[in-house]
Amino acid sequence: MNRNQIIDNYNNTLHLLGRVTLVLASILLISVPFIVSIVNGVQPSLSGFINGLIKVGMIYIPMSIVEFLIYTPMLGVGGAYLSFLTGNVTNMKIPVVMNSKEIAQTESGTIEHEIISTISVAVSAMVTTLVIVAGVLMIVPLQPVLQNEALLPAFNNVVPALFGALGLKYFVKSPKIAIIPLLVMSLLCIFVPSMISQTSVLLIPSGALALGIGFILFKKNLL
Amino acid sequence: MNQYLNAVNAPVFYLIVAGVLTFITIMCVLFLIKSYKTGLQIGMDEKVLKKTIVSSAMFTLLPSISILLGVIALSGTLGVPFSWLRLSVIGSLQYELNVAEIAAQSAGLSGLSLNELTVEAFVTIALVMTFGILGGIMCCIFFLKGYSKKLQTKPKQENSESKPNFGAHATTAMFVGLCAAFIGSYIGKCFPQGGSDYMPLLVALAAAAVMGVFEYLINKKNMNALENFSLAASMLAAMAFAVIVNML
Structure with missing residues (x-):
């Protein structure tokens, strides 16, 4: 086989392997909640599921498309199939690929880069899995401690902890975008208290407002 | 509360998650072997390929420990097995928690609160989290082949880093x-x-x-x-x- 045939064969194999395994992995992932449902003899709330999915979809489907378009050129074919399945794309897979690209001195868009990025992402995903397995084995004996009543406030406030930390990071990064949505959402929740329990609904206008402000600032070269 | 936590931490649930993750690890091994062999076939230096493997593993260790801390943070409300699964595939801590909160409210709770969680609500939340994150996977299944062909004809356009767009x-x-x-x-x-x-x-x-x-x-x-x-x-x-x- 000459070089072109090897490259064609490699690309075709990755696409076939990638598509088949992603379809199978999706089926496996979807089956997990259903198995829990069957094992425990409970039914999920259909209206809750549809409501939740619409809200999540409005935020995350456009985000998924943007991430797919932006990150795929950096990840390559094999890297993209593996990264979008194993997650932690921005905080782990992209830096790993960039690091390997530096080490191997490969040029983006070449077969060498494809190979290096696929190897990097595959190794990274396996190492993460192993580290988390080791961690989970250590967490399991700690279950009685983690389920202690005294720790209840910690786990009941895990979402405020996330958004406090993320808020600082993103507000400092983009104060011009942040100020108006933060002010509007705060005033809305102060003067219309019923909105406090509807944060999942508020996310949509708040996200749209931030996107709109961001777009205007971008167009005016103010970002 | 204990009944809920026992249900979402049931041993059978660990086995299911282990099965799913084993499948994904096998997938990674297949990609790794195919890429390694192709690299050798086209004449890449084996030392470079091995160095890539070692450096990627080392580079990943620290962020992986951070993901593990995320599993601990999430496990108090969603149980260890589901947190383990969610942070091992597709998502990240910020996605999972945000979607779990949205899903909890959609399931009629005030939020992701241990005092209110039931197994029914958990299944609804788990379904929303799972379906909601499939966007990237669907893009790969349906569009990656066509998109990668376009990129291969114009490889220089990759440098979106140096010329950022609104995306x-x-x-x-x-x-x-x-x-x-x-x-x-x-x-x-x-x-x-x-x-x-x-x-x-x-x-x-x-x-x-x-x-x-x-x-x-x-x-x-x-x-x-x-x-x-x-x-x-x-x-x-x-x-x-x-x-x-x-x-x-």
């Missing part, structure tokens, strides 16, 4: 919007008509303060290794703060 800012803006909605609701809760509940805002401020220290050390003192831990460590510190405040 890069859009994700940041979307996260700013998400954070604004949540922080706004915590501010609203502090007022009498919102229930005078100061705890969420205090916890958010504590997390922000710790994150501020991390940002200072990363950006001003060039301690870049801390980047991997800043989010999970800020969250865990703020969660510990919630326990202390509750004791006062």
Whole structure:
């Protein structure tokens, strides 16, 4: 086989392997909640599921498309199939690929880069899995401690902890975008208290407002 | 509460998650072998391929520990097996928690609160989290082949890093919007008509303060290794703060 045939064969194999395994992995992932449902003899709330999915979809489907378009050129074919399945794309897979690209001195868009990025992402995903397995084995004996009543406030406030930390990071990064949505959402929740329990609904206008402000600032070269 | 936690931490659930993750690991091994062999076939230096493997493994260790801290943070409400699964595939801590909160409210709860969670609500939340994250996978299944062909004909367009478009800012803006909605609701809760509940805002401020220290050390003192831990460590510190405040 000459070089072109090897490259064609490699690309075709990755696409076939990638598509088949992603379809199978999706089926496996979807089956997990259903198995829990069957094992425990409970039914999920259909209206809750549809409501939740619409809200999540409005935020995350456009985000998924943007991430797919932006990150795929950096990840390559094999890297993209593996990264979008194993997650932690921005905080782990992209830096790993960039690091390997530096080490191997490969040029983006070449077969060498494809190979290096696929190897990097595959190794990274396996190492993460192993580290988390080791961690989970250590967490399991700690279950009685983690389920202690005294720790209840910690786990009941895990979402405020996330958004406090993320808020600082993103507000400092983009104060011009942040100020108006933060002010509007705060005033809305102060003067219309019923909105406090509807944060999942508020996310949509708040996200749209931030996107709109961001777009205007971008167009005016103010970002 | 204990009944719920026992159900979501059932041994059978660990086995199911282990099965799914084994499948995904096998997939990674197949990609790795195919790429390694092709690399050798086209004449790449075996030393470079081996070095890539070692450096990728080393590079991943620290961020992986940070993901593990995320599993601990998430496990208190969603149980260890599901948190283990969710943070091993597709998502990230911020996605999982945000979607879990949206799904919990859609399932009729006030939020992701242990006091209110039931197995029924958990299954609904798990379904929303699973289906909601499939966007990237669907893009790969249906569009990656065509998109990669376009990229191969114009490889130089890859440099979106050096010439950012609004796509890069859009994700940041979307996260700013998400954070604004949540922080706004915590501010609203502090007022009498919102229930005078100061705890969420205090916890958010504590997390922000710790994150501020991390940002200072990363950006001003060039301690870049801390980047991997800043989010999970800020969250865990703020969660510990919630326990202390509750004791006062």
